[in-house]
Amino acid sequence: MxxxxxxxxxxxxxxxxxxxxxxxxxxxxxxxxxxxxxxxxxxxxxxxxxxxxxxxxxxxxxxxxxxxxxxxxxxxxxxxxxxxxxxxxxxxxxxxxxxxxxxxxxxxxxxxxxxxxxxxxxxxxxxxxxxxxxxxxxxxxxxxxxxxxxxxxxxxxxxxxxxxxxxxxxxxxxxxxxxxxxxxxxxxxxxxxxxxxxxxxxxxxxxxxxxxxxNSLTNELPIKAKKTKVKHQLVTALFIQDNQGNWAVSKRQDNEIWGGLYALPLLFTDDTSVDIALENLLQQFDLNAKDIVIKHTWTTSHLLTHRKLQVHIFSILLEDMPRNTYKFEKWIGVEAMKNLGFPKVFSDFYKHKGLL
DNA sequence: CAGACGTGGTG
DNA sequence: TCACCAAGTCT
The missing domain is CATH 1.10.340.30 (Hypothetical protein; domain 2)
Structure with missing residues (x-):
């Protein structure tokens, strides 16, 4: 033996x-x-x-x-x-x-x-x-x-x-x-x-x-079969504030990106223009493009493992409209924000706005 | 089971 | 700038 x-x-x-x-x-x-x-x-x-x-x-x-x-x-x-x-x-x-x-x-x-x-x-x-x-x-x-x-x-x-x-x-x-x-x-x-x-x-x-x-193969090994390729996407989001400075957010679903975190109302698109995406997004919330005022647009790009996101955030003022008219899931202010989780791209935005 | 899922570091 | 990667799992 x-x-x-x-x-x-x-x-x-x-x-x-x-x-x-x-x-x-x-x-x-x-x-x-x-x-x-x-x-x-x-x-x-x-x-x-x-x-x-x-x-x-x-x-x-x-x-x-x-x-x-x-x-x-x-x-x-x-x-x-x-x-x-x-x-x-x-x-x-x-x-x-x-x-x-x-x-x-x-x-x-x-x-x-x-x-x-x-x-x-x-x-x-x-x-x-x-x-x-x-x-x-x-x-x-x-x-x-x-x-x-x-x-x-x-x-x-x-x-x-x-x-x-x-x-x-x-x-x-x-x-x-x-x-x-x-x-x-x-x-x-x-x-x-x-x-x-x-x-x-x-x-x-x-x-x-x-x-x-x-055998001097350390640079060849290990082998990976799959190649990573980056997909380009457009992210259009709304920063909608009421007259008290609170803004609309919604909780992301489990099966989507940033699931469980809170985010601004947003829309992912592959090949659309920003204008069309914005229009579609507004429509989702029964907002008419003619009735709103866009105060400011914030643009950045955000790199993920398999995606590169072009992000456009439109700051919108609701004039004299009671906010419960709109079907947003949740409205928060600076204080409430401290207890919720946000994706990087939005915490970057909040920093830019001086809210974080 | 191929594709989705984040952010930050590295060369 | 950019591809690649890091103590993987779920669907």
Missing amino acids: KKKPTPLFVRNVIPWYLREGRDLPWRATRDPYAIWLSEIILQQTRVQQGLGYFLKFLETFPNVSSLAHASEDQVFRLWQGLGYYSRAKNLHKAAKIICDQWNGEFPKTFDELKSLPGVGDYTAAAIASFAFEFPKASIDGNVLRWTSRFLGSHAPIDDPKTKKTIQLLLDDWIQDASAHSFNQASMELGAIICTPKDPQCHHCPLSEECVAFQ
């Missing part, structure tokens, strides 16, 4: 991580709530950007119960500026589920964790391993990158089949280690050494067996 050799990753990378890994607040705890919170915040988000939000959330909501009892608006407000707002929605939803259906106690297995909204393969493995030493490899962008290079694999990392292959391999390797250390080390390697550009191969604890390094 031959004994299976310990993988190089376990022999070299985990000691490297324990020696040189960054001190991050969620690494010092085994509290599943804090770990879950950090993992949701860090989805598609850099540590630098997420860190402040993590501390803010933990201070405001120190445990799952306090989060579950908060209002949704409060959660969105705290999430404001972080992006991917469905995460905030699901965070709040999951907190309620944990309180109501799990008696406030976190589920401990991969499958149970994955049943929570906002918790997919990666996050379920992360929470299970970090909080409970459950032996499941967490596969994120970092892990796909270093494994692709280490194995010299040309399989596209944005293909779900590739992810499954890596999952099987690392689920095997993780058996020989602390699941917590294994997964932290795995992601840290991708974040610090095996970076997308200019990887630090001469400091890499895997270089002796890395196919990409041995």
